[in-house]
Amino acid sequence: MKIFNKDEILARLDLERAEALLRQGFIAYSAGRAQLPPVQHFAFAAANGDCCVKSGHVEGDSLFAVKVSSGFYDNPKRGLPSNQGLVLCFCARTGAPLALLRDEGWLTAWRTALAGRLAARILAPSRVEAIGIVGTGLQARLQLRALQAVTPCRDAWVWGRSETELAAFAAEFEAEGYRVRTTLDAEALARACRLIVTCTPSSRPILQAGWLRPGSHVTAVGADAAGKQELALELVAGADRIVVDSVAQCAAYDEVSHALAAGLLERERLAELGRLLAGEQPGRQSEDEITLADLTGLAVQDAQIAKCVLEAQA
Incomplete structure (x- = not known):
């Protein structure tokens, strides 16, 4: 399994290509050609934070992904970023883990933007x-x-x-x-x-x-x-x-x-x-x-x- 850190991920991220793939993903979802299990949500009221776990696969693609993304909104007061996260990618044919993307929440941020x-x-x-x-x-x-x-x-x-x-x-x-x-x-x-x-x-x-x-x-x-x-x-x-x-x-x-x-x-x-x-x-x-x-x-x-x-x- 390959492991990529934030800097490596951002260096490989082509925003125009990402937009095109996101477009395909939205179309596939609305056409019923994507699997999206129910989202898991965690709330941490005492820490002013939350976390979600999402997983998805587009029909015919070679991989599926599981994403963990958190937002702890008092973090900037501590000198820490508000958002954290990672994405795990698996082979859709064998189930073998392919990559761990330690993106620190940046992939979630960019795909949202x-x-x-x-x-x-x-x-x-x-x-x-x-x-x-x-x-x-x-x-x-x-x-x-x-x-x-x-x-x-x-x-x-x-x-x-x-x-x-x-x-x-x-x-x-x-x-x-x-x-x-x-x-x-x-x-x-x-x-x-x-x-x-x-x-x-x-x-x-x-x-x-x-x-x-x-x-x-x-x-x-x-x-x-x-x-x-x-x-x-x-x-x-x-x-x-x-x-x-x-x-x-x-x-x-x-x-x-x-x-x-x-x-x-x-x-x-x-x-x-x-x-x-x-x-x-x-x-x-x-x-x-x-x-x-x-x-x-x-x-x-x-x-x-x-x-x-x-x-x-x-």
């Missing part, structure tokens, strides 16, 4: 005056970088709860040519931006109904386990177009689940990302509609991005 890119490609408005990023952590940074391939816009608003973290975020991206406006007021961000990504571990809604401009798109990636919520119920239910990575998974937890449980949303309104990517259902249909992508993260993404790393030339 690239899923946000895929959603934006088909749902974002054609004209983006400003990008709104809700959150200041690693995922917030990667989502903004992933969107570079979708829009030439380099004006960004960033919301967070810490002025110190906001200042660090702004300094990093201003050095790369962005014009960054930081804010502690999420409403101001929502009213200024028509392409918004929310990527926090919040347990209470940050964005409220009525704040979004016509033609806005929101990709929500933070609420990936029970108890998390970034969007108000009325905002979710009021969207003209709601796209999810998995109807079953999003109905169980994440933004959509709260609106379903409250009786504000019908399951029939949900469209899976894989079906849009396959051309079976339309993406954005007008410049005025408000669209939402609710992404919980699928194990098929972990298998596909691991495949990208293992197939790369050393």
Whole structure:
């Protein structure tokens, strides 16, 4: 069994190839050509942390993957990264272990950011005056970088709860040519931006109904386990177009689940990302509609991005 550390993994990670493989993975999942056993969730309330175990296999692929990913959100105060993780890859013909990817959570982070890119490609408005990023952590940074391939816009608003973290975020991206406006007021961000990504571990809604401009798109990636919520119920239910990575998974937890449980949303309104990517259902249909992508993260993404790393030339 080969063992790869974080630096080796990132050196082998081709983002364009990874995006293409993720696209194939979403399509395979929605077509019923992928195996995804139930997700295991751990919650560590006393440590402000959580962990999930996901496993997946795309029909016909030579490998299957098991991923362990944790988020301990007080870690930065201790000088440690919030996210950790690893991916185990096995031969789909013999069951033999092929590789241990000690990615420290980076593969999960990038596959999530690239899923946000895929959603934006088909749902974002054609004209983006400003990008709104809700959150200041690693995922917030990667989502903004992933969107570079979708829009030439380099004006960004960033919301967070810490002025110190906001200042660090702004300094990093201003050095790369962005014009960054930081804010502690999420409403101001929502009213200024028509392409918004929310990527926090919040347990209470940050964005409220009525704040979004016509033609806005929101990709929500933070609420990936029970108890998390970034969007108000009325905002979710009021969207003209709601796209999810998995109807079953999003109905169980994440933004959509709260609106379903409250009786504000019908399951029939949900469209899976894989079906849009396959051309079976339309993406954005007008410049005025408000669209939402609710992404919980699928194990098929972990298998596909691991495949990208293992197939790369050393």
